[in-house]
Amino acid sequence: MPAVIIRKVKPEDLDRVAEIESICFPAAEAASRNSFQARIAAFPDYFLVAEDKTNAKLIGFINGCVTNSPVIYDELFYDTSHHIPDGQNLTVFGLDVISEYRRQGVAAQLMKHFIQLGKKSNRKNVLLTCKEELVHYYESFGYVNQGRSQSNHGGAIWYDMILAL
Structure with missing residues (x-):
């Protein structure tokens, strides 16, 4: 497993975050640079973000907002x-997580930190x-499948997952 630092995003991470998103998601599903700029400002x-400790390269991230809704609905992504x-x-x-760092526990570290943040x-x-x-x-993190989601983000079929804290 690579030596990774998990830290809060900084405004100067914006371009790399947008680049990673464009690598990891199809264009129809990927958030735009402007969307990330708004997210970083609204809920930093x-x-x-995950940073490779050896070269300070940003290699992945996890992000989301806070809501009272019991499910994610598409407007959350955009507004x-x-x-x-x-x-x-x-x-x-x-x-x-960019491909060369996948299957090495980076995503799991990000998710575990995010879950702790929720707690x-x-x-x-x-x-x-x-x-x-x-x-x-x-x-494997304890999420429970709630079935097919009403979301049609990016034209894909999604499943709602929930983890009780």
Whole structure:
């Protein structure tokens, strides 16, 4: 496993974050640079990055807002005004790791830190949507599959997952 530092995003990480997103997600699903700029401004406490300790290269990130909704709905991805700072549920919009660092525990480190962040900030649940082939992966963290999501983000089929904290 590479030596990784998990830290809060900084405004100067914006371009690299947008680049990583464009590598990790199809264009129809990837968030834009402008979207990340808004997210970093609106909820920086819920935006963590992974940095390779040996070269200070940003290699991945996890981010999401806080809501009272029991599921992620598509508008959350596009409009940061839906972020409710004192809401009960923390969401995961994306868990991105560049390919050369995958299957080395980086995503798991990001997810574990994010879950701890949810606990420390007294959230009730962590919510995410994922594609069917990733349901098992998220279940390994304790998430429970709630079935097919109403989200049609990027034209894909998603599944609602919830982790009670």
